[in-house]
Amino acid sequence: MLDARIDGKELSARCRWHPSKTSRILNGRSAPSEDDIRSWCEACESDDQTADLIATARAVELMYVEWRKQHRHGMRRAQEESLAQHTGTAVCRAYVSNVVPGFLQTEAYATALMHSITGFQGTPDDVAEAVAARLQRGRLLHEGNHRFVVLAEETVLRYRIGDRNTMIAQLGHLLSVMPLPSVALGVIPFSAQRRIWPLEAFYLFDDGEASVETLTAEISVVQPRELADYHRAFAELATMAVYGAPARALITSAMEALG
Template sequence: MPTSPSSGAQEARLAVAARLREIMLDACLQGQELAALCGWNGAKTSRIINAKTAPSDKDIRAWCAACGADDQAEDLIAANRAVDSMYVEWRRLTRTGLRRLQESAVPLYERTRHFRAYSSRVVPGVLQTEAYATALLATVADFRRTPNDVTEAVAARLARSRVIRTGNHRFAILVEESVLYYRLGSVATMAEQLAYLLAVMSLPTVSLGVIPFTAVRSMWPVETFNIFDDAEAGMELLSAQVTVTTPSEVDLYARAFDRFKDFAVYGAQARSLISKAIDSLE
């Protein structure tokens, strides 16, 4: 993974440029020939291939059409659009604190109809209680040395989470059993959080699955990720937030989610695992 937003964006630009060059060569075309077919000069083709100029959506469609590769245009357009936002360091996102970061995601949550989340580390944000969110965000603020606006950030996160009870949304959420035992905050905080998980399981909009320690796996635990409809997937790394919108990459996370859900347990079995975690607090 790149060490900075700029290096990450440049690598993504180079990847798009390299793919366009491969498409041109696969069509047995040279730069000048492709330029003639697209109706621009050869210098533009050279700048695009060398990642000196970012192609527009129109450029990519023309390029793929000239090469007989129209079926690859949409993936390339999505990758090209995502270049500057696909990898953003937390220090850039949280330089004014955590509240604005919570608020910035509200439009995405409100327009998403099918929300899928997998977590191997913490209770997903939309299911967090006030005390749990406070303990988590306080730890985040301290570790990342952000301005301390934890109270405001928690309020913003809880306001964002209202989507599980309003509007036309469906939430499919999977957590590793270990999430139930990672203690953030006091015993009372964890007990309240786990009890809240039992409560939200009854909501018709929420499907909550727990992947047991004992599950026979055909997929290893991976980084926590969210999928918003089939349009976007987001991951939270220690150093940065990663967003992918390329259809093939979003599909990769969707396939991982489908594997995880097959060895999760639901309903009474999930309740039993959560209740067992509550009992362990005592």
């Protein structure tokens, strides 16, 4: 619009849009459709930019996917897609501040977690099938050349997902996988001197993508500068974690606190 030297009123006229529609798009309250982008470029005599702008809009749509949309038919399909992504990844780095990462979850823990997610989102309940698909990720700990580097805030060990027995079994499972050569597990203690604040959970798939989990959506990050920030954050968080015997002691303490 700036290059074309037109204002919103003129854009509305050229595109035959109601002014309120133009206002919503210009102020970021509504995303333009592909037809809207074509009309906009034509109105600004910038047809040569149409293909690139449509490709960018499609990429943005793929990068930000609401959980309700992703789970609109249940959670099984999303778990199968996640398995495929992990299968194609050599090194997965996971920072978690709320729950145990899926590839380290027990059946009971995953079931309790997915029931609460399904209930909150109001999406179809296919928890049994979704849990079965999620547990398939656990086999990657034992086959191929996969490596999983996990940083967990101590809160993850203390938050109650499921009942007492579920939590004890889950924490015991963490202890059992720690000796595996494919797993490196660090715990960031409550008492750690923070050099970086607690963050939302995120996963780094080799050097090509970061997946960030918010309450409402999964965000795929591929922009090099943003990826570099997530890798730098992971490295900073790793310096605050404890490993080996001190990490096992924190897990054991959390188990003992369950009584």
